[in-house]
Amino acid sequence: MNFVVGNLTEPVFRPPSEWDALLIAITNGCTHRCTFCSMYRTKKFEIRKDIDEIKREIDQARALYGNRVRKIFFEDGNAFTVKSELLIEITEYCHKVHPNLEKVSAYAHAKDIVKKSDEELNNLADAGFTMVYVGVESGDDDVLKACKKGTNQDELALAAHKCHQAGIAWSGIFLLGLTGNDKEKSRKHAIESAKLINRMAPVKPIKWYVSPLTLEIAPGSELWAQQQCGEFQPGSFIQILEELYTMIEHTDDHLQNCIFNTNHASNYLSLKGELGENKQEFLRSIEVAINHTISKKRNW
Ligand code: SF4
Incomplete structure (x- = not known):
């Protein structure tokens, strides 16, 4: 259960692993309108200007929950649009008020990470900001363009490395099924995503995270409208599993400290482990899922 202080405007989203965080808007x-996403379509983007008000909410959480807050997640979809000095000030304040705080995290867009200097990111990490969740979706520039992601493979790789060097844990979320039922495009999406994963590998031994999700077409999204008029047809679950297989198959065998996780509810198959170390096991599990009739029945 999340800790909340009534500062949130519905609808509210956060990564599954932040289920026990204090949510501070x-x-x-x-800032974006990706074609597959309906998450914030009803909200006009704004950066909250009143820092004192945000601090009062952080104080209020202390009064309500005492020393129990261990994680804070900054809402909403792109917290890195906030100026670095303010992000640092708010992060420092969170640690001052909540002495048992272990993790401070947020969603961020690659473009806004890249806009921050290495010094700013270092200072943010020193202030106690620990993790960023980035909707990568794909390593394929054509797919990124088609879904209006507003970034490309080069920028995503750079954003990951800037976070690695600062010591901010990088969690990259990929999206299986984005190319619909076009098998050729699906394969390219998978291979280019693997290429990006290989490019994102840190040079120093730190943990980083890769989590593929499976496309669920959300009513209200542009993709939903495309599906309604027959412009987009989703791929079968076998095609999605093949896409996942191809993605993993093309990752470097020697990737280190890359925590790979497909246990999001949208996925057909739950895999968890280290991408380099467990690569062959992951591939075998996907093969079984593709070939085994029981898996097909389970999907039904
Ligand atoms: S950047 Fe993320 S939250 Fe924003 S529209 Fe795209 S997918 Fe949705």
Whole structure:
């Protein structure tokens, strides 16, 4: 259960692993309108200007929950649009008020990470900001363009490395099924995503995270409208599993400290482990799922 202080505007989203975090809104909505996403379509994007008000909410959480807050997640969809000095000030304040705080995290867009200097990111990490969740979706520039992600493979790789060097844990979320039932495009999406994963590998021994999700077409999204008029047809679950297989198959065998996780509810198959170390096991599990009739029945 999340800790909340009534500062949030519905609808509210956060990564599954932040289910026990205190949610503090420092922005509302999202700067982007990706075609597959309906998360913040009803919200006009804004950066909250009143820092004292945000601090009062952080104080209020202390009064309500005492020393129990161990994680804080900054809402909404792109907290890195906030100026670095303010992000640092708010992060420091969170640690001052909540002495048992272990993790401070947020969603961020690659473009806004890249806009921050290495020094700013270092200072943010020193202030106690620990993790960023980035909707990568794909390593394929054509797919990124088609879904209006507003970034590309080069920028995503750079954003990951800037976070690695600062010591901010990088969690990259990929999206299986984005190319619909076009098998050729699906394969390219998978291979380019693997290429990006290989490019994102840190040079120093730190943990980083890769989590593929499976496309669920959300009513209200542009993709939903495309599906309604027959412009987009989703791929079968076998095609999605093949896409996952191809993605893993093309990752470097020697990737280190890359925590790979497909246990999000949208996925057909739950895999968890280290991408380099457990690569062959993951591939075998996907093969079994593809070939085994029981898996097909389970999907039904
Ligand atoms: S996918 Fe992420 S960046 Fe794109 S609109 Fe949704 S929240 Fe914003």
